[in-house]
Amino acid sequence: MKLSRRAAGPLLAAVLALVLWPAPAFAHGGAKITVNHDGRGSVWVTVTYADGHTNEGFVDATLTAKEADGTAVEPAKMVQSSAPGTLVYMSTLRAGAWDVTVEFGPPIARTCNAKFQVGTSNNTQQTNCDAPTPLAASAPADESAGGGNTTAWLLIAVAAVGGLVCLIIAVLLRRRRDAERAEAAAAARRKTPKATAKR
Numbered sequence: 001m002k003l004s005r006r007a008a009g010p011l012l013a014a015v016l017a018l019v020l021w022p023a024p025a026f027a028h029g030g031a032k033i034t035v036n037h038d039g040r041g042s043v044w045v046t047v048t049y050a051d052g053h054t055n056e057g058f059v060d061a062t063l064t065a066k067e068a069d070g071t072a073v074e075p076a077k078m079v080q081s082s083a084p085g086t087l088v089y090m091s092t093l094r095a096g097a098w099d100v101t102v103e104f105g106p107p108i109a110r111t112c113n114a115k116f117q118v119g120t121s122n123n124t125q126q127t128n129c130d131a132p133t134p135l136a137a138s139a140p141a142d143e144s145a146g147g148g149n150t151t152a153w154l155l156i157a158v159a160a161v162g163g164l165v166c167l168i169i170a171v172l173l174r175r176r177r178d179a180e181r182a183e184a185a186a187a188a189r190r191k192t193p194k195a196t197a198k199r
Contacts, residue, residue, distance in 0.1 A: 031108050032128070035100065037116040039123030041092030045078060045102055045112075047085040060105030063089050068097045078102070093118045102129075 034046045047059055059080070065073040078087035093100075093116070100114045112129030 033112055035102055035112055035114040035127045035129060037125045039119060039121050039125065041094065041118050043089040043093065043100060045087045059087060061087050062103045063100065065093060065098045065100045095119055
């Protein structure tokens with residue numbers, strides 16, 4: 001198998017991204033989500049990490065809502081506001097009792113449900129919906145005993161796979177260079193005229 005340097009560059013970058021990307025999420029310990037309502041129809045969501053740090057990355061969230069009488073709100077993408085980790089529903093809910101659902105895409109991949117009573121008063125309501133990391137979600141019930149060890153082993157496994165892929169790339173590149181050198185030497189020998197034997 002031949003691998004050129006041009007092809008190896010993007011592959012190596014992808015491997016490094018795979019190794020380095022999960023670390024911040026695991027380090028923060030998952031996301032803390034709060035669905036907020038001001039009592040008058042405005043809805044917004046705040047996303048922070050479990051350790052209190054603000055989420056400053058892109059968050060994909062879609063809001064749907066259904067009133068007690070069956071009236072439904074079409075799915076609407078929530079928009080990132082100027083405040084880090086804050087997403088805003090760009091419309092408002094009319095007066096009534098609403099079941100609100102916010103569906104988050106990767107890397108959160110979580111659905112949060114909230115019940116809000118919409119009226120005319122300034123009555124802020126909040127619903128918390130913590131979203132653990134994928135590791136925590138699949139961990140055993142006794143997370144206090146084994147959760148930390150599982151995280152450490154996962155990071156070690158990811159690093160090991162990344163190191164193995166980098167080693168394979170290095171070996172392939174070296175074989176490629178050796179083959180090119182051998183081919184160049186053979187070509188040089190073919191071009192060199194043979195000496196005439198003396199009689």
